[in-house]
Every structure is written in structure tokens, then in C-alpha cells.
Amino acid sequence: MRVIECIALATLVLTSILYSQAKILTLEQSKQAALENNLNVVQAQNNIEGAQSDVLAAYGSYLPTLGVSGGWNRTQSDVAGSTTEIIGGQPVPIPASFSVTNRFSTRLDLSYTVFDGFAREASFSSAKSNAIATEHQSARTRQTIVYDVERGYLNVLRNEQLVKVSEENLKRGRRQLERITESNRVGALSLADVYRQQSQVAADELNLINAQNDYEKSKADLIALIGLDVSEEYELADPAISKTISKLELDATLERYSDFLALSQRALASRPDYMSAKEFLYASESGETAARSGYFPSIIASAGYGLSSEQISNLSNNKNITWGINFRWDLFDGFRTNQALLSASVTKRNAEISLIQAERDINVELKKALLDLDAARKQYEVSQKGLISATEDRKIAEARYNLGAGTLLDLLTGNAGLVNAQASQVNATYGYILAKRSLEFVIGEKTY
Numbered sequence: 001m002r003v004i005e006c007i008a009l010a011t012l013v014l015t016s017i018l019y020s021q022a023k024i025l026t027l028e029q030s031k032q033a034a035l036e037n038n039l040n041v042v043q044a045q046n047n048i049e050g051a052q053s054d055v056l057a058a059y060g061s062y063l064p065t066l067g068v069s070g071g072w073n074r075t076q077s078d079v080a081g082s083t084t085e086i087i088g089g090q091p092v093p094i095p096a097s098f099s100v101t102n103r104f105s106t107r108l109d110l111s112y113t114v115f116d117g118f119a120r121e122a123s124f125s126s127a128k129s130n131a132i133a134t135e136h137q138s139a140r141t142r143q144t145i146v147y148d149v150e151r152g153y154l155n156v157l158r159n160e161q162l163v164k165v166s167e168e169n170l171k172r173g174r175r176q177l178e179r180i181t182e183s184n185r186v187g188a189l190s191l192a193d194v195y196r197q198q199s200q201v202a203a204d205e206l207n208l209i210n211a212q213n214d215y216e217k218s219k220a221d222l223i224a225l226i227g228l229d230v231s232e233e234y235e236l237a238d239p240a241i242s243k244t245i246s247k248l249e250l251d252a253t254l255e256r257y258s259d260f261l262a263l264s265q266r267a268l269a270s271r272p273d274y275m276s277a278k279e280f281l282y283a284s285e286s287g288e289t290a291a292r293s294g295y296f297p298s299i300i301a302s303a304g305y306g307l308s309s310e311q312i313s314n315l316s317n318n319k320n321i322t323w324g325i326n327f328r329w330d331l332f333d334g335f336r337t338n339q340a341l342l343s344a345s346v347t348k349r350n351a352e353i354s355l356i357q358a359e360r361d362i363n364v365e366l367k368k369a370l371l372d373l374d375a376a377r378k379q380y381e382v383s384q385k386g387l388i389s390a391t392e393d394r395k396i397a398e399a400r401y402n403l404g405a406g407t408l409l410d411l412l413t414g415n416a417g418l419v420n421a422q423a424s425q426v427n428a429t430y431g432y433i434l435a436k437r438s439l440e441f442v443i444g445e446k447t448y
């Protein structure tokens with residue numbers, strides 16, 4: 001036993017040294033770090049920048065296009081000499097010739113779309129709606145990451161409390177083993193009780209090892225989610241998260257979330273993913289308008305100014321200016337416009353269905369979250385009663401065993417009941433806190 005105690009003491013000292021060097025992370029610090037480091041958040045921000053560039057391009061379609069061009073051409077003519085006949089039958093020789101001609105030119109062209117069947121306006125509206133939808137998607141991504149951090153953080157704290165429960169249980173078991181061993185030495189208890197308690201202490205040590213392992217793994221998962229270096233040591237501590245929940249808090253929460261219809265309206269007005277679905281519907285409506293533009297004519301105004309000469313120094317001597325309006329109307333385009341319009345109509349109908357489905361999903365999530373919160377509240381209340389009962393039961397079993405009126409099995413049963421009640425109380429506490437935060441996440445009113 002001394003060897004085991006030495007190992008436990010060394011482990012405790014090592015843990016204390018590591019915690020003294022560990023960085024302390026509160027819940028708010030963890031959420032801020034995740035928003036800065038999480039790759040999903042970074043990708044969502046990149047998508048916003050891409051959508052904004054589409055808006056800029058769509059806005060540019062309202063502006064005229066301006067282009068400048070220039071060129072140089074060189075023509076070389078090499079004609080061999082020959083003879084020919086003239087009237088009268090006399091041959092006349094034609095000498096060989098060689099000539100080189102340069103041609104320099106430059107031109108400035110201006111073009112503006114006067115009308116294109118409202119395609120320009122529809123494209124701009126669609127780009128704006130898609131950009132807004134992307135921003136809403138990014139906002140929901142941030143909410144999801146924050147919720148995942150909250151859930152992971154609470155899981156770490158829960159596992160930490162379970163480690164403490166296992167440690168306290170092991171301490172009780174060791175103290176009981178010392179008393180039983182001493183009683184056996186003086187002949188008051190049998191050796192079978194010693195062996196049985198030693199077996200129980202070994203099982204308690206195994207439970208503690210498993211609890212510590214679960215705690216460390218949950219902490220590693222959280223650090224990875226936040227985007228920090230998992231090789232560094234961190235300690236999670238947040239005094240704002242209470243380990244006990246008052247009845248006043250339970251009743252106030254129950255009252256605050258009692259009206260399902262009001263909560264549903266709040267969620268539909270706040271959820272970024274629902275608003276994103278609405279913007280995608282607006283974009284699809286604009287896409288349908290853009291597809292219909294093929295049935296209308298297009299009108300383009302243009303103007304140009306050009307210079308040309310055989311010598312670059314005389315380039316300004318030969319000027320030409322052009323301007324005009326071009327009208328085009330495709331009376332038949334092989335059903336391409338019809339196909340584009342049908343495709344856009346299908347996209348619009350699917351967007352309408354997606355919006356309806358999003359509303360249904362939100363209501364289902366809200367209903368489940370309310371049920372989970374109600375169940376978590378009841379579990380917490382039951383766990384509090386169970387802990388009080390198990391504590392008293394264990395005290396009675398220990399007193400009876402020490403007086404010789406009870407068996408070791410009764411004491412072990414009472415101790416196991418206390419451990420289970422303590423673990424249930426820890427799970428119920430953090431389960432209630434998480435259920436409440438899950439409901440807040442479903443409503444989606446918090447912005448980050």
C-alpha cells in the first residue's frame with residue numbers, strides 16, 4: 001500500500017507542477033480564440049469576400065466599358081521582273097520591284113448597354129441577395145462554433161468534477177481499508193473483509209484512471225476545436241459557471257421558455273440560416289428574371305476614336321470618329337432562353353421548398369430543445385434528492401459496520417450508491433446548463 005500511496009503522491013505533485021505552468025482559459029477566452037483560429041470560421045469569412053466581389057462585378061454592369069487598342073503592321077512587297085505585250089505586239093519589259101509599308105494605329109472605344117431585358121438589374125439583385133445569404137451563413141457558422149466550444153468546455157468541467165468524485169471515493173476506500181486492516185490485526189474482523197476491501201480499492205483506482213483519461217481527452221478535443229496548440233498545457237476555470245443551480249433559477253428559466261409560439265417567432269426572426277434561406281429565395285427570383293431577359297431585345301450605344309498613319313510621327317494626321325446605337329433581338333435562339341427560364345423556375349421552386357423545410361427544422365429543433373431542458377430540470381431536481389438520500393444511507397451503513405451491526409457488503413453498497421448519486425448530480429448539473437445553452441443556440445439570437 002505504501003508503494004501505491006507514493007505513486008499517488010508523485011502523480012499529485014506532478015499534476016500540481018503542470019497546472020502551475022498551465023495557461024488558464026475561461027469560457028469567454030475559449031470562444032474568442034475559436035472565432036479567431038477555427039478554420040470553418042476563416043472559410044466562412046473568405047466566402048463573404050468572394051460574394052462581395054460578385055456584387056462589385058454586378059454593379060459594374062451599370063457602367064460603360066472603355067477599351068484602348070493599338071497596333072503596328074508591316075507589309076513587304078517583292079515583285080519579280082517580267083515582260084508583257086502591248087497593243088501592236090511589241091513586248092515591253094517590266095522591271096522587278098520591292099517596297100515596304102508600315103501602318104500604325106490606335107483606337108479608343110466606349111460602349112454602354114442601354115437595355116438588356118432587365119438582365120443587368122436582376123443580376124445585381126441576385127448578387128446582393130447571395131452576398132447577404134453568405135453573411136448569414138457565416139454568422140450561423142460562428143454561432144455553431146461558439147456552441148461547440150461551450151459544449152466542449154462544459155464537458156471538460158463535467159469530467160473534471162467526475163475525477164474529483166472518483167478521487168474522493170478512492171480516499172474513502174483507502175481510509176476504510178486502513179480501518180479494516182487494523183481491525184483484522186486485532187481480530188475484530190475477518191481476513192475476507194480485508195481482501196474484499198482491497199479489491200474494491202483496486203476497482204476505485206481503475207475508475208479514477210479512466211475518469212482522468214476521459215478528462216484529458218475531452219480537454220484535448222476542446223483545445224483542438226479552439227485552434228490552439230494541443231502540446232501546451234491549459235487549465236479550464238471559469239467562476240461564472242456555477243456548480244449549483246438554485247430553485248429560483250429553475251423556475252425563472254421555466255417561465256422564460258414556456259411559450260412555444262413566441263419562441264418559434266423569435267427563432268424565425270433571429271436564425272441566420274433561416275434568413276439565409278430567404279435571401280437565396282430572393283436570389284432565385286432574380287435569376288428567373290435574368291433568364292427571361294432573353295425574350296427581350298438589347299440596345300447598346302457605342303462610340304470610338306481612332307488614329308492611323310504609315311509613320312508614327314504623323315499618327316494624328318489621320319483621325320476617325322464613330323458613334324451609334326446597335327439594336328439586336330433574337331427572334332429564335334433554338335429554345336436556349338426557354339431552357340434557361342425553366343431551369344431558373346426549378347431553382348426558385350426548390351428555394352421555396354428549402355425555406356419551408358428550414359422553418360420546419362427550426363420548430364422541430366426548438367421543440368426538442370424545450371423537451372431536453374424540461375428533462376434536464378427534472379433530472380437535476382431528482383439528482384439533488386438522490387444525493388441527500390445516498391449520503392445519509394452511506395453514513396448509516398458505515399456506522400452500522402463500525403459497530404458490528406452491518407456487513408461490509410452493506411457498506412460497499414452504500415458507498416457505490418453515494419458515488420453514483422454524486423456522479424448523477426454532476427451530470428445533471430452540467431446537463432441542465434448545456435440544455436439551456438442548446439436552447440439559446442436553437443433560438444439563435446446571440447451574435448458573435
